[in-house]
Amino acid sequence: MKLPWNIILRFVIAVAVLVAITAPLFPSLTGRANITQPIAFNHKKHAGELGFPCTTCHQSVEARTFAGLPQTETCLTCHAAALTKNPEEEKIRQFAAKKEIIPWKRIYRMPPDVFFSHRRHVVLGKVECAACHGKMAEQLVPPARPLVNQTMNWCITCHQERRASVDCNACHK
Numbered sequence: 001m002k003l004p005w006n007i008i009l010r011f012v013i014a015v016a017v018l019v020a021i022t023a024p025l026f027p028s029l030t031g032r033a034n035i036t037q038p039i040a041f042n043h044k045k046h047a048g049e050l051g052f053p054c055t056t057c058h059q060s061v062e063a064r065t066f067a068g069l070p071q072t073e074t075c076l077t078c079h080a081a082a083l084t085k086n087p088e089e090e091k092i093r094q095f096a097a098k099k100e101i102i103p104w105k106r107i108y109r110m111p112p113d114v115f116f117s118h119r120r121h122v123v124l125g126k127v128e129c130a131a132c133h134g135k136m137a138e139q140l141v142p143p144a145r146p147l148v149n150q151t152m153n154w155c156i157t158c159h160q161e162r163r164a165s166v167d168c169n170a171c172h173k
């Protein structure tokens with residue numbers, strides 16, 4: 001019997017294309033979860049072109065362990081009235097009208113037993129944000145995944161270079 005190779009080939013290609021297209025719908029299988037934020041915030045516009053310091057929005061980064069993500073009020077200090085015709089900007093006032101905080105999603109999160117302090121690194125260690133978070137000031141849209149892969153080896157490599165502690169108990173509670 002003569003096999004219809006051209007039909008089999010087309011079938012194989014069709015299945016391959018289908019798998020490639022639907023793969024992003026199954027992040028748990030491909031191991032790449034995509035994070036989507038409630039507003040398409042533009043870091044480049046605010047931190048780059050307009051030159052606002054990171055602390056305008058990440059207000060506890062120099063004082064606390066955590067950096068903090070901006071509350072609706074922080075955005076409203078400048079966006080109480082429309083500055084642009086961008087519908088993403090209008091969303092700020094829609095959250096405010098509903099008295100809701102903007103539900104930003106975290107990209108970076110350490111396991112619960114790991115201790116990390118922003119103040120220690122930013123103020124005492126004088127480490128730049130970009131050394132740990134990459135080129136955030138150049139992002140036009142919220143990153144869907146971490147720009148820097150913050151593994152234990154990554155922390156330890158810098159600690160060795162900077163002569164900071166590599167004692168297990170320094171980082172693990």
Ligand code: HEC
Pocket residue numbers: 039040041042045046050052056057070074075076077078079083084086088089092
């Ligand atoms: C210190 C003032 C200030 C703060 C705080 C601020 N913005 Fe803006 N934002 C601006 C200015 C100025 C523009 C640019 C207007 C223009 O392009 O003419 C802008 C533009 C925007 C735009 C349109 C961007 C584009 O690419 O067209 C969006 C969306 C936006 N901001 C969202 C936010 C959100 C969300 C927050 C809170 C996390 C925030 N902004 C906080 C001043 C601010």
Ligand code: HEC
Pocket residue numbers: 037041042043046047052053054055056057058069070104105106107108109129130133136137141142143
């Ligand atoms: C005007 C407000 C604003 C300014 C200024 C700003 N950010 Fe942000 N930042 C945000 C918002 C809103 C988010 C959440 C949406 C996103 O990821 O774009 C965010 C998210 C982040 C995150 C991801 C945190 C996580 O785990 O979810 C990092 C890292 C970050 N910003 C770093 C910076 C750095 C570094 C600067 C200064 C160069 C900066 N940001 C300036 C508003 C701001």
Ligand code: HEC
Pocket residue numbers: 054055058061065066067068069106107108109110111116118121122127128129130131132133150
């Ligand atoms: C030495 C590395 C390092 C430096 C420097 C650093 N970060 Fe982070 N950042 C981290 C780590 C690690 C996390 C996750 C912390 C956790 O889950 O406890 C994080 C989380 C964040 C978050 C989200 C969670 C939160 O803490 O609210 C924001 C926003 C953020 N960083 C902004 C900044 C900004 C802005 C700067 C500079 C002023 C900065 N970071 C400097 C390593 C760093």
Ligand code: HEC
Pocket residue numbers: 114115116117120121124125127131132150151154155156158159162164165170171
């Ligand atoms: C780019 C360099 C760099 C990276 C990356 C880095 N650190 Fe650090 N870390 C430092 C420096 C520098 C100090 C010392 C700060 C000072 O002078 O107090 C420090 C200090 C610390 C301390 C205090 C140590 C003590 O003596 O008690 C802890 C805890 C810590 N880091 C945890 C972490 C963790 C957890 C990570 C990874 C998620 C990390 N660091 C990533 C540079 C870094």
Ligand code: HEC
Pocket residue numbers: 110111113114150151152153155156159165166167168169170171172
């Ligand atoms: C400079 C900070 C730092 C030091 C020092 C450090 N760790 Fe970690 N460790 C981390 C971070 C951050 C993670 C989570 C990220 C990852 O899994 O890569 C982690 C993860 C782990 C995990 C996986 C379980 C978990 O907590 O998620 C084990 C086990 C561990 N560390 C053991 C150790 C031991 C044992 C030492 C001492 C020889 C040590 N660590 C020293 C930062 C550190």
